[in-house]
Amino acid sequence: MDYILTYSLYVVVLSLLMGISTWKLFKKMGYNPLFAFVPFYNYLIIQKETKHPKWWVAMAYLPIIGPIMMTVFHLFLMRHFGKSKFTQVLLTVILPFIYLATVNYSKDAEVESEDELYLTEEEKNAKKKDTFAGSITFAVVFATIVHIFVTQPFGIPTGSMERTLLVGDFLFVNKWSYGYRMPMRPVAIPFLQGTIMDTGQKGNPKDDPKSYVDAVKLPYWRLFQFNKPQKNDIVVFNYPQDSVHTAIDRKDPYVKRCVAVAGDVIEMRAGRLFVNGKPETILGDQQEQHKFIAHAGSQLDVPALYNKYGFLPLQEIQTNEGFVYDFQGLTDQIAKEIKALPQIIDMKEHIWDKDSAAIGYKLNAARDAYTKNIDTTQSIFPINKKWNQDWYGPLKIPKKGDVVTLNQETLPEYQWIISEYEHNKLENRNGKIFINGQETNQYTIKQDYYMMIGDNRDASLDARFFGFVPEENIVGKPMFTWMSLQGAFKDSSSTYQAPFKVRWDRMFKATNTGEVYKTSYWWVAVAILVLFFGWEFFVNLFKKKKQED
Template structure:
């Protein structure tokens, strides 16, 4: 949506507002022209309905304003005596147009609510509570559930997180019309939760830190470009950036880095990347036992804490297949007297079966364990474009930075003009899972644009195992840090008990004083 289109849309809203409210402004003792001045008319309306002037700001916050408009419609109706449930329902289902009927009804008088009446407005209070929750969800903290084992040992399947929006700076919604506090789908009815039009440009509020190597990051999956829903013509519709699926991975490469992977080891600018203390890499391992011996399941699951679903066994070869085994546990198994050998699986290039599943999908010799070097784009930096480099940056040029790209007989055209180089408009990152052989990450689809960054997980508030039983030791633990996670759940319970006790005795004392 262009700037001119937004201006016309904003002007149309102001005209609709003026035509439907100017008489109400006059009945409230204001001037007719005050209903026509953009922004100022909203400030005056807040005074008319006896609400704080700062509510005006909420009318211009994307998504939040979708809830604030019904709140203001209801409060406007109530200020002019229309306080029945029927009036409230009519105001909302007609998208505020019911106010037109009130505006041109000469019998309507201005009867603003008193303090007690405002407190009794259940619908208004409920809508405003949703507004507050939406602001927190969008700009402060968002709940998130770990769906896969790609960060196993640090974050487990069944962990319920709080994701901070303010660490990296909250991203303002690009999708302006959407159901609050849900992602791309409305639960139960399983339908699309948003409208593709209109869209706002990318903007991020200031944060107090940047995405660094080793950070665990929640982001929108870059290649999730097509929705599962279709429009009225049956065509599949492209997803807006902020409605793409949420992924969580570890950042291993930041803008300007040169990244390589050698035998599964990540190298940044030629040096091995040192992970944080809590990070525990896992790989596929083959463990062969002696004379058909079987390893004790309680030892594997209880002591070594290996997930039951990650254990396979080939009886014909006396061989265990561990789909996600830490290097630490691999060393422990080597010392087990029942174990004959421990071998880590390696994804090696097979000339007989070349594939292009690995980014940039033009190098069949690259594998999950051996690839690179890859330059991670930095905003303002320029790269040369040719047959060799174009596959790395084609999606950036077209999908992420919205240019047209053609390759005609070896000549590269960007927006119809010949190009031998390209300058990046934003920063990019390389994200990977700690469960290296069981993680769909940047090795398969490439860079994560900065405008796809959602936030930083900071807190696990609840954790359930595969049987939906609580993992009490993971309740109220922090996500970051080098030390072993510590549960603060008992401290939370203690504070909650103290608060309940204090509230009980305070209320009891207040009742005694009134008596």
């Protein structure tokens, strides 16, 4: 309800701006000037007068798409009054209602004839350009609709989900898997996530130009939520502790496996996951991996290993006694095969010591000098526990309606939920806890939370570090891999850069099914192309037939 009320307020404000800035123009076109203030109908009149597709009006007030369509309508209207020079077009785009008002209240604004009999050759060429621009606009709007309301592409830049999802896989994500989450920043540049460009590592990321208008915001609302994330689902979500973007739907997208849902208890014992006291269920397409340290008498043929095993993030360090290899993502079977190589002296799985809270690590040149570094930017969650990646929990995942006890011991576990995810004012003063100004020792959870962990357990920045993932951060479920490029991203965890190649065998294969042999979705790509180009073909055919009649 809050979403609809806020949305309606924006529609009223936009309609008032449109009416104030164009009422005289509507009167000159022969309409009651009050129609300029009527939502949808005002743009319908513009479409009627400029002889453009009237069904475009249905998209005039949609989030993100609406500003694009409104700009198109404004350009149509200005051209109808002879304002088609470059500077006039630029002013219409950049300062829409201000420039519309300038034209509206001027005395020389008159409707120009569009009768083909009276058009000059230059004007006819301009009209052809308009037709071409209309086709381009349709293409952009069509792609934007699919991107915002149906499915969104994501790339895999890191190896946290290897070997289930590979570095360089590009996925289409179904935004309706867990109910459609309505856009929260309705004024934004299409196809961009959070920022327009990265200004560089030396600058503050918060200073990067945003791809959305943060001041125009809508509350969280999810439509048709018939399902929620289940254990073992691969889920795309917005990174909860993204400090750069305040908008939930503009935070960085992550993809991990949902290992525990609201109400479950999670625990890691020596690198193995237990949920509700039972070992996790390993699906057919899930390849759990761990870190192994190998000592070799001579250098390994890393390219050959990569060609054989695919993803192979590693650090290679030469010592006086040979080479030390830090493999950050090996299955038990691959580790067994590498251990059998003649160069290998010994090889062991690396497991953190119990009650060791340090999460950073550094492999030194001296043999066996594998030391831990404190990294305050990626502290284990919650920060007051002596847990690590391999020895973690037990930790209960909060569920909507849970009443949790608050004290100095439990506060680190719930403080992000209370203050950031559920938007309360939290204060901790003199050992006393205040929520919205009221002292309290308990809190009622307002939404469900989830635990998202990567299959590559020792090379994954996941919920063990950033904590619970709120339901409102859930984007959807990957459908299929539409492109897979080995070497597309530089793996910072590896000293070896994989050669570039296209993985044809992974393209248009389903994800998130739990099956070893994936369903092919080539037909989806074909259907999209047929729908797009077929629509244009039939529209042009209809126009031609109408002209002949």
